[in-house]
Amino acid sequence: MGTTTADLEIDARGSFCPGPLMELIKAVRQSDVGKKIAVLSRDPGSRTDIPAWVKKAGHDLVAIEDADDYARFVVEKTH
Amino acid sequence: MPADIVVLGGGVGGALTANLLSKRLPSGSARIRVLDETGVHVYQPGFLYVALDQANAGWLSRDLRSLLRDDVELLIDRAVRIDVENGAVHLEREGALHYDFLVVTTGAQPDWDGVPGLRQATHNFYSLIGAERLREALRTFDGGSLVVGVAGMPYKCPPAPVEFAFMVDDYLRRRKVRDRTRIRFLSPINRAFTIESASKLVQPLMEKRGIELETFVNVETVDPDKRRLTSLEGETFDFDLAVLVPPHVGATVVRDSGLGDPGGWLPTDPATLQLKSSDRVFAIGDATDLPISKSGSTAHFEAPVVVEQVVAAIEGRAPNPAKSRYRGKVTCFLETGRRQATILVFDYDHPPKPPRPSFIWHVAKWLFNRVYWLTVPRGRI
Numbered sequence: 001m002g003t004t005t006a007d008l009e010i011d012a013r014g015s016f017c018p019g020p021l022m023e024l025i026k027a028v029r030q031s032d033v034g035k036k037i038a039v040l041s042r043d044p045g046s047r048t049d050i051p052a053w054v055k056k057a058g059h060d061l062v063a064i065e066d067a068d069d070y071a072r073f074v075v076e077k078t079h
Numbered sequence: 080m081p082a083d084i085v086v087l088g089g090g091v092g093g094a095l096t097a098n099l100l101s102k103r104l105p106s107g108s109a110r111i112r113v114l115d116e117t118g119v120h121v122y123q124p125g126f127l128y129v130a131l132d133q134a135n136a137g138w139l140s141r142d143l144r145s146l147l148r149d150d151v152e153l154l155i156d157r158a159v160r161i162d163v164e165n166g167a168v169h170l171e172r173e174g175a176l177h178y179d180f181l182v183v184t185t186g187a188q189p190d191w192d193g194v195p196g197l198r199q200a201t202h203n204f205y206s207l208i209g210a211e212r213l214r215e216a217l218r219t220f221d222g223g224s225l226v227v228g229v230a231g232m233p234y235k236c237p238p239a240p241v242e243f244a245f246m247v248d249d250y251l252r253r254r255k256v257r258d259r260t261r262i263r264f265l266s267p268i269n270r271a272f273t274i275e276s277a278s279k280l281v282q283p284l285m286e287k288r289g290i291e292l293e294t295f296v297n298v299e300t301v302d303p304d305k306r307r308l309t310s311l312e313g314e315t316f317d318f319d320l321a322v323l324v325p326p327h328v329g330a331t332v333v334r335d336s337g338l339g340d341p342g343g344w345l346p347t348d349p350a351t352l353q354l355k356s357s358d359r360v361f362a363i364g365d366a367t368d369l370p371i372s373k374s375g376s377t378a379h380f381e382a383p384v385v386v387e388q389v390v391a392a393i394e395g396r397a398p399n400p401a402k403s404r405y406r407g408k409v410t411c412f413l414e415t416g417r418r419q420a421t422i423l424v425f426d427y428d429h430p431p432k433p434p435r436p437s438f439i440w441h442v443a444k445w446l447f448n449r450v451y452w453l454t455v456p457r458g459r460i
């Protein structure tokens with residue numbers, strides 16, 4: 001799916017804005033510090049939403065990987 | 080043998096579906112039963128007006144029987160389990176209802192314990208009791224910090240908290256305490272609410288009215304002693320009065336039957352509204368997992384789609400393609416205060432293009448509230 005490994009992979013390609021972001025937030029809430037979470041999104045809004053949220057919440061955006069018709073965002077929970 | 084149709088839930092979607100089925104099916108061709116645990120139909124949009132002291136609670140509830148056509152049977156009991164394999168709904172008191180077709184319209188329910196401290200420290204207008212308590216709190220509110228926000232997604236009626244913010248701004252101005260009040264609107268995402276075009280319209284208005292928009296606030300805990308709200312993003316908000324939309328979950332019976340996703344929402348086909356696990360079971364309204372607003376209007380446009388499919392199956396013909404596909408249509412009003420409102424009309428593929436707020440749409444919403452009982456549940460509009 002992508003090159004950056006993750007502890008949890010969420011496929012939110014079927015969901016519309018702000019679905020992928022909300023899925024990511026839920027996963028971050030439920031994960032332990034240090035875990036990497038990948039979310040797949042087809043929603044163009046995720047390109048701005050997800051990085052902006054990660055920055056505000058103080059986590060790390062490890063990678064954004066582009067595939068044919070979706071993007072994979074990998075986020076590390078840092079606190 | 081008449082077909083057995085069970086409509087589980089007698090809210091907006093349930094009452095309307097049952098009445099439309101009764102209108103369309105020749106008598107004797109089906110037995111239509113509505114199962115509801117309360118036997119009372121509640122007009123939930125009215126909670127907003129009760130909270131803001133613009134309506135009495137009496138106006139919001141009606142005996143469900145009085146809204147159903149004579150040949151629709153009403154059973155007042157609680158469904159405890161849906162057995163999709165055997166086509167049966169098990170009841171709390173006793174027995175089970177067999178069905179040939181089942182329409183699940185069990186709605187969404189607030190999860191008051193979904194955020195620690197929410198129940199103890201915050202107000203809401205997502206239940207009648209909540210709205211009445213909030214009305215009392217607002218009557219004696221003498222200024223300070225008021226936060227309005229959303230404590231979990233998805234929730235029903237996405238514009239409602241924004242409407243509340245505008246309307247409470249008016250209310251506090253009338254009571255002459257607005258100049259002593261700071262209003263902050265807390266949104267879990269990066270705009271006022273899910274619908275982008277509508278957010279673009281309301282955000283400048285919020286600014287104009289001095290309602291501060293705080294984005295990416297995902298409420299983590301509320302401290303009842305300190306009256307302080309903490310977000311997942313690490314911010315804190317102190318308040319004198321907090322009005323939060325609680326997180327929502329699907330109905331208990333859906334979760335107990337193992338039919339829902341982790342939130343208790345039913346995996347539903349976006350076009351046919353059939354349950355993904357059974358083509359004899361349909362879901363409409365707030366109970367589904369569809370990527371569309373949870374609103375009465377959604378249920379209103381979905382009901383005829385299900386009715387056409389059930390009627391066609393009973394009549395032994397193929398459903399009319401134009402009438403048996405839901406395209407995500409939703410229409411809802413959005414009050415922007417100062418006796419103005421706008422209207423959002425959209426579907427799966429077309430986001431709304433809301434007109435500039437005006438008095439006309441405010442009057443339209445007011446009229447809709449008045450005529451609801453005579454029209455929507457009875458299938459007259």
Ligand SMILES: Cc1cc2nc3c(=O)[nH]c(=O)nc-3n(C[C@H](O)[C@H](O)[C@H](O)COP(=O)(O)OP(=O)(O)OC[C@H]3O[C@@H](n4cnc5c(N)ncnc54)[C@H](O)[C@@H]3O)c2cc1C
Nearest residue numbers: 088090091092115116123124158186236364365374375376
């Ligand atoms: C403050 C507020 C403002 C709103 N404003 C608007 C608005 O302006 N426009 C709009 O379109 N929508 C609005 N809504 C949303 C609207 O009220 C809901 O979306 C609508 O009621 C959904 O209809 P439903 O049939 O899916 O569920 P509901 O109307 O909630 O009905 C569900 C029914 O199922 C029954 N039930 C549940 N579980 C069981 C069980 N196990 N056994 C038996 N019965 C059961 C319940 O008793 C209930 O009668 C608002 C909601 C709120 C809270």
